[in-house]
Amino acid sequence: MNSFAPYPPSFLQPPLVLVIEDSNEDFEALDRSFRQSSVKARLHRTQTGKQALDYLEQSILAKPTHPENVPVLILLDLNLPGMRGQAVLQSIKKNPLLSYIPTVILTTSLNLKDIHECYRLGANSYLVKKMEWQSFRQSMHIMIEYWLDTATLP
Amino acid sequence: MILKKKFVILILDDCHEDLQTYQRFLERDRTNSYEIHPACHAREALQFCETQWPDLIVLDFLLPDLNGLQFIDAIEAIANGKPLPSILVMTGQGDEEVAVTFMKKGVQDYLIKNKVTETNFQQSVQRILDQVQLRRSLELQQKWQLAISKVSLHIRESLDIDEILNTAVSEAKDFLFCDRAIIYQFEPNWAGNIVAESVSPPWRAALGENIIDTCFEKSKALMYAQGRKTAIDDIYKADLSECHIGLLEAFQVRASIIVPILLPLDRSVSLPKLWGLLIVHQCQNPRPWEDAEGLFLEQISVQLAIGIHQSELLQQLNQELAQRSRAEQRLLIQTQIQGKLIQDLAKSTTLLEIRNRDLDTFVAFASHDLRAPLRGLRNLVIWLLEDLGAVINPELQNKFDMMTLRVHGMEVLLNDLLQYAQIGRVEANLTTVCIEKLLRDIINELEIPIDFTIHIAPDMPNLVVDYRALYQIFVNLIQNAVKHHTRTDGRVEITATLEGDFYRFDIIDDGPGILPEHHENIFKIFRTFGNPHSRDNTGVGLAIVKKIVELQGGTITIESNGYSGTIFRLTVPVSYLNSDQSDSALGIASDLTGTLNTISA
Numbered sequence: 001m002n003s004f005a006p007y008p009p010s011f012l013q014p015p016l017v018l019v020i021e022d023s024n025e026d027f028e029a030l031d032r033s034f035r036q037s038s039v040k041a042r043l044h045r046t047q048t049g050k051q052a053l054d055y056l057e058q059s060i061l062a063k064p065t066h067p068e069n070v071p072v073l074i075l076l077d078l079n080l081p082g083m084r085g086q087a088v089l090q091s092i093k094k095n096p097l098l099s100y101i102p103t104v105i106l107t108t109s110l111n112l113k114d115i116h117e118c119y120r121l122g123a124n125s126y127l128v129k130k131m132e133w134q135s136f137r138q139s140m141h142i143m144i145e146y147w148l149d150t151a152t153l154p
Numbered sequence: 155m156i157l158k159k160k161f162v163i164l165i166l167d168d169c170h171e172d173l174q175t176y177q178r179f180l181e182r183d184r185t186n187s188y189e190i191h192p193a194c195h196a197r198e199a200l201q202f203c204e205t206q207w208p209d210l211i212v213l214d215f216l217l218p219d220l221n222g223l224q225f226i227d228a229i230e231a232i233a234n235g236k237p238l239p240s241i242l243v244m245t246g247q248g249d250e251e252v253a254v255t256f257m258k259k260g261v262q263d264y265l266i267k268n269k270v271t272e273t274n275f276q277q278s279v280q281r282i283l284d285q286v287q288l289r290r291s292l293e294l295q296q297k298w299q300l301a302i303s304k305v306s307l308h309i310r311e312s313l314d315i316d317e318i319l320n321t322a323v324s325e326a327k328d329f330l331f332c333d334r335a336i337i338y339q340f341e342p343n344w345a346g347n348i349v350a351e352s353v354s355p356p357w358r359a360a361l362g363e364n365i366i367d368t369c370f371e372k373s374k375a376l377m378y379a380q381g382r383k384t385a386i387d388d389i390y391k392a393d394l395s396e397c398h399i400g401l402l403e404a405f406q407v408r409a410s411i412i413v414p415i416l417l418p419l420d421r422s423v424s425l426p427k428l429w430g431l432l433i434v435h436q437c438q439n440p441r442p443w444e445d446a447e448g449l450f451l452e453q454i455s456v457q458l459a460i461g462i463h464q465s466e467l468l469q470q471l472n473q474e475l476a477q478r479s480r481a482e483q484r485l486l487i488q489t490q491i492q493g494k495l496i497q498d499l500a501k502s503t504t505l506l507e508i509r510n511r512d513l514d515t516f517v518a519f520a521s522h523d524l525r526a527p528l529r530g531l532r533n534l535v536i537w538l539l540e541d542l543g544a545v546i547n548p549e550l551q552n553k554f555d556m557m558t559l560r561v562h563g564m565e566v567l568l569n570d571l572l573q574y575a576q577i578g579r580v581e582a583n584l585t586t587v588c589i590e591k592l593l594r595d596i597i598n599e600l601e602i603p604i605d606f607t608i609h610i611a612p613d614m615p616n617l618v619v620d621y622r623a624l625y626q627i628f629v630n631l632i633q634n635a636v637k638h639h640t641r642t643d644g645r646v647e648i649t650a651t652l653e654g655d656f657y658r659f660d661i662i663d664d665g666p667g668i669l670p671e672h673h674e675n676i677f678k679i680f681r682t683f684g685n686p687h688s689r690d691n692t693g694v695g696l697a698i699v700k701k702i703v704e705l706q707g708g709t710i711t712i713e714s715n716g717y718s719g720t721i722f723r724l725t726v727p728v729s730y731l732n733s734d735q736s737d738s739a740l741g742i743a744s745d746l747t748g749t750l751n752t753i754s755a
Binding site: 023025026028029032108131133 | 526527529530532533534536537540
């Protein structure tokens, strides 16, 4: 673990990750992967894009007093009820208050069009969910360790 | 009758001696015979004229009741449009002036009474009657011409054969004043039918009689075919066979004229076609026919032939038109049927397109929406086991295993179903495939018990086929043979034989076999005859195999008695499209086989 913790010791809370995922099973798989990871993190889940954007807005407003509620990483599913994942991504990346937060796409879609579109809209990474649990967990661990441990975040 | 009629001569003289003298002169004429009627008074003569019109009147100039000129006026008065009889006037000596007056009145000749001799009297009568004869034949000819024109007009106005024939017989009979006129039409065997008749009562009608003429002479036929006619004045003097006379007697015939009806040249035969005969009959009495009467009939026959020919042509034309119309109708019906077929086809195609779209939708649904919950289910089992950790008891573990197994089975089934639905929906990719290499690839990929033998015959061909299709066929068949085997040391043999345009592959195993009563159902989807609880046994495999085989244009059959092994017999058509290519590929492939053998050795 990095000895130079990015957060003041007063918070002593693990970093917050916003997960936008409508499927309970997929969230369970993700949550389980986080729990089984060596890198600790808190998860905040919303099931729709709208809820996610609302949360982000409120947390940014409350940042001066509660910086711990602003996510350091966003995990976004593309196949969402209502607002599409791409639209959520676009809203985040167009908002100067939010655009700095790394946003990782987590989806089952291997569609080249989706991949291109997401990177063009400013996605920081695009991960295809593995079918097998073991492989899924493995790829999630790599992702968690990279973004929350290896990479230096703003 | 008209021409040979005896001339009627009326002699009018009040002097009885003179009357007898003239009568004697005429009776003594050896070259002519006359019908002589003597009269002493003009009144008597006029009475006679009212009953019979004389051809010649020998007229005495001086009569007790009327003079000669007055008599001529009286004759003119009762002539009623008839041409006046010729007149020979007898005058006295010195009455030449009177004679001139008579000549001016149209009298033909005069003789001076006391200078009359038998010779000059006979000559004078002869000369006058010659003129009469001449005038009469001219008139007759005009009448004939008229009659022939009338007949031809009738014939040409009509294209109806019956009308033509009836006109001809009716005109011929009326014009020749005979008793019967018939038209006889030949049948191919010289028999024939009376097809038209005009007959005067009381003579028997012959119409419609079929005459099987056993006494018809073939030489006569030839004669008729050459266009020659026959005139018989009296059947008893015409040297006819008794048989022929009998036939004629049956119709009361005594005299006849027979004229052939010859149709215009038939294209296929050099002679004109003898269509039939135009016949006129005189019944009861013999009749000395005139040449002119025969000629008249010949002209009628020519007109008849034209009429018949035209009518036959018309009939033929009508038949052809009818045939053509029928053909056109058939064509129309066929076109309609074709149109309907095309419509049906279009409908089916549309339906098929709709079904294909439905299937696409289903495949998309199945591949995502059915798979996702299965994956979730599987993960949940794993997570439960993870969460329970070491506290799990064996009984619970067993139930979790069963659950995992079932979920896995469901995934396999789903994959099989998707595969089955997608067969033929992906375009075939034809390449030259080395079958031996294909089989070895399959064997390497399958989990085969270590003691199990799979033997590939050495003469495997190279075929231009869809690699994926053939892979699926063989992988299923080999997998089945291994999976359903009761022993782990079983044996499967694969052989190939060229049979005409097909390669036959036999996949022979020494497993438990399949009972013959199951053979029919084994290729149907969801039919499985092994252990229903066993892994991966979905009952879709052989249905997939059959579908793919048939899509490649081949067949698959099964041979098994149900207790000692099974042979799956598979045929794959040899593609000749790239025969050169496949030949060269064969060369490469045999090298490859050699290499493979070396590797396996």
